[in-house]
Amino acid sequence: MLAVIALGLMLAPYVISPPYSYSLLVLIQALLATMVSCRLGLPCWWRWIQFFIPIGLYVGLLVEFNPLWALAVFALIWLVFPNALTERVPLYLTNSTTRDALKRLIKPQKNQTFLDLGCGLGGNVVFMSQQANISEAHGVETAPIPYLLSKIYTLVRGGRTYAMDMWKTDLNYYDVVYAFLSPEPMPKLWQKVKEEMRPGTLFISNSFAITEVAPTEIWELSDRRQTTLYIYRL
Ligand SMILES: C[S@@+](CC[C@H](N)C(=O)[O-])C[C@H]1O[C@@H](n2cnc3c(N)ncnc32)[C@H](O)[C@@H]1O
Structure with a gap:
């Protein structure tokens, strides 16, 4: 995906003159990832994750987000869903x-x-x-x-x-x-x-x-x- 964007950036000056805003580039990355994720074999609901991860990373860099928060969120998710990785069984509840x-x-x-x-x-x-x-x-x-x-x-x-x-x-x-x-x-x-x-x-x-x-x-x-x-x- 990064190679596609890099190629796009090399060709773009022939159409629109630089500089290009980072937010636009991140949005393009997110949209491209969203469009191909289902076709490359990921379950289709992953497209939302594919869309929000680059945007989340960019926003995190912009607001100078303390990475310890990311670690804390990861730890919390791990403490709830460890069996999603080890047994391939996540948590959902009987109604x-x-x-x-x-x-x-x-x-x-x-x-x-x-x-x-x-x-x-x-x-x-x-x-x-x-x-x-x-x-x-x-x-x-x-x-x-x-x-x-x-x-x-x-x-x-x-x-x-x-x-x-x-x-x-x-x-x-x-x-x-x-x-x-x-x-x-x-x-x-x-x-x-x-x-x-x-x-x-x-x-x-x-x-x-x-x-x-x-x-x-x-x-x-x-x-x-x-x-x-x-x-x-x-
Ligand atoms: C889909 S949830 C069902 C929860 C509950 N039985 C219900 O029906 O509401 C499956 C649960 O099994 C747990 N689990 C998966 N593998 C396990 C294992 N090897 N030993 C104990 N629990 C496990 C997961 O952590 C998860 O909480």
Whole structure:
């Protein structure tokens, strides 16, 4: 992209005489990056990031922005989203329509145990801890800030969350295991589910199916994001 701009700058004097304002050059850079990002294979929503990064850098230079602020923002983002890099699972939350569906999926027997793998802010854990047939609702989370918030939330409203990697959990203990992750960990997670979960128990994946296995049921919900629940009875 810089080479295209450099070429443009070499040719521009034949059409418009210099000097050229930096802000105009930065705007051209941002627009060009925006136009090509989708075509070069990046997910199309990245075009906004491509647009704002050069402008942000330029504004940062203009206002003599202390780089420690950038470091602080980066640290904050890292503390919320470390699993986006390591596991390719960012943080987004289950909505109330999906939670109602989870409630309908619980069997009528008493004393069932529930686990949310990557529990985010702990909303599902609290919700399930308040259901009559759930005796224990647990969640595990490794992102520091979501874990801390989930810990406080569950201390106040019910359930328990642990600062634990989901790969280290013992799924054998649970009757219902819920995951809302991404396509990336699903094949490995299915191996774990198969090895550890007891016959008759439920594994529920929000949005991401296990490609090599047909689910026992698929629920298509009528929320705004048209959530699909893939339900696997072991
Ligand atoms: C899409 S969010 C879902 C949050 C919550 N379960 C919900 O449905 O509202 C996925 C969460 O999984 C967490 N996560 C990803 N990999 C993990 C791992 N190996 N161990 C524990 N948590 C993990 C992420 O940090 C993120 O908070």
